[in-house]
Amino acid sequence: MTGLVIEALTVAFGRFTALDGVSLAVDPGEVRAVIGPNGAGKTTLLDVISGITKPVSGRVMLGDRIDLTTRSEAEIARAGVRRKFQKPSVFPALTVRENLEIGCGPAVPAGARAARIASVLGEIGLRPRADIIAGRLSHGEKQWLEIGMVLAAEPALLLLDEPVAGLSDAETAQTAALIRALRRPDRAILVIEHDMDFVEAVADRVTVLHEGRTLYEGSLHGARSDARVIEVFLGR
Amino acid sequence: MSGAVQTVLAPPAGPARRAVRDPLVAGLVGLCLAVAVGLLVARPAPYLVNALGQLATFAILAVSLDLVWGYLGILSLGHGLFFAIGGYVCAMHLLSHGVAVTGVQPDFVQFMGWKSLPAYWAGLDHPAYALVLALALAGLVAFLFGLASFRSRVNGVYFSIISQALVYVAMLLMYRNDTGLGGNNGMTGFPLLFGWPMGSPGVATGLAVAALVALAAVLAGTRLLVGSAVGRRMIACRDDETRLRTLGYSTTRLKLGIWCLSAMIAALAGILYVPQVGIINPRVLAPDLSIEIAVWVAIGGLGRLGGAVIGAVLVNGLKFWLSTAMPEAWPFILSGLVLVVVLVLPNGLLDLVALRPRPNWLRRSR
Ligand SMILES: Nc1ncnc2c1ncn2[C@@H]1O[C@H](COP(=O)(O)OP(=O)(O)O)[C@@H](O)[C@H]1O
């Protein structure tokens, strides 16, 4: 079982401390939402987990053996971590199918890819668009394609950075259903989102980040009645 | 022959159809082979044979740059280095071969007051060894430079500048007379090619045909590569390298592999070029020559292998013609062409025929 354990993570950009001793544990099978105002450090947290940013101190353990802070992006991905970026990051010059093919990762043999791509195309609802250049997709379709790309690798840890940003209400509901369907006993999911209804629909627990620190951890219901959380969200 | 090439270029079954079908490349491969056959059958005037052969080597060089620039987003402003490595090793072979057959030492050996060629020239009279050495040396230099750059994530304009510095340093080195490689005069006066007198029409035709066939092979091979799964990873890396890494791919390995391949193709162009012009000197390492290669590619159409060929042939064809008609005007004409392309046709001359939509990655600052 590979959950995620983050211990006392501190990240600095020059003299600015973006994350200040953040600790967080996501169990396998859990969907955790990280919420917080803009600039709270949510994306930075995912940057550290996926190896793009190196922390000043702290550890990020995947399972009980691998410290992700010592690994490269590609090694982290090969250990079963996949991330959907805040700005939809698909390869615009390749088709939907080709994007998913790359999403399967280098380890999946060519023979096994076709079946996996077909099933992911069904899950993300882009089967009719499979041979379209990704650059021509709508914003919502790009969001789904990117979710499909990270799904195609069957990740043990899935990181989703604002997966419903810029989506219509109907698209948001569809995406929530999709993410609920991704829950598996051997998979931990960490999702960053502003949309509280969406968080309520997908997450088991929430972590509230504010100015690089953990402000609250527990149920969304509890967060809504927490005095400090209310202050931060109303005060902006 | 062109039937076989058509089969090679035919789209495979499955999802990759769009990427593999490329009528422009198929047409150019056919054209190269047809011209090669034409040279063998019709025996046109020697200057025309020679010009066609040289154009083919420039086109190979342009394709090698387009492979890394157009498909990986790595702009090398030092590809003249790999071209020169091929050219210099080829010249060493030709001179060694001449010494082995005629017993006369080359000019620069006599000029330096030496009795014979330096020891490290040993064995270069064997053509197979010379060929392997040229390609391996280009590959090795590219590997070391690429490893150092890509591992420390030197990208974009920084990489371009360093590659330019590299070719400049190589030029300064080759201007030295004590390297045993001809110094500032370079190497010339190649007497024989495979035992045949260098100036004979048969040799000229053979060289031009070899260059054309090599161009056809390089085009077909690189087209297959960019249409393959590796090619799709190259395009992905060009457009969003971090994204590709976070999907589990080692982009350093990908870039390094293609970079070395590109260097070896450039060296092949140099190997074919030197016997056709009969000389190599440090001028091929001049920074402006390396920049010119990028100009050919940009003018023809970046990211389309056929565009690189068209750009190289067009610019150099024009240069052949104008540098005899009005040599002092050439730099101005070339600059004018660059301006027109940059301002009006950002994707090169292929814009004119609108063979492709404009890729917006070109304009995105990275
Ligand atoms: N690469 C960087 N260099 C400097 N500052 C950064 C960098 N990345 C993020 N920051 C800063 O860190 C803070 C947290 O950013 P981020 O993690 O993107 O916030 P969130 O995703 O919660 O909105 C912001 O103030 C942002 O400006």
Ligand SMILES: [Mg+2]
């Ligand atoms: Mg963010």
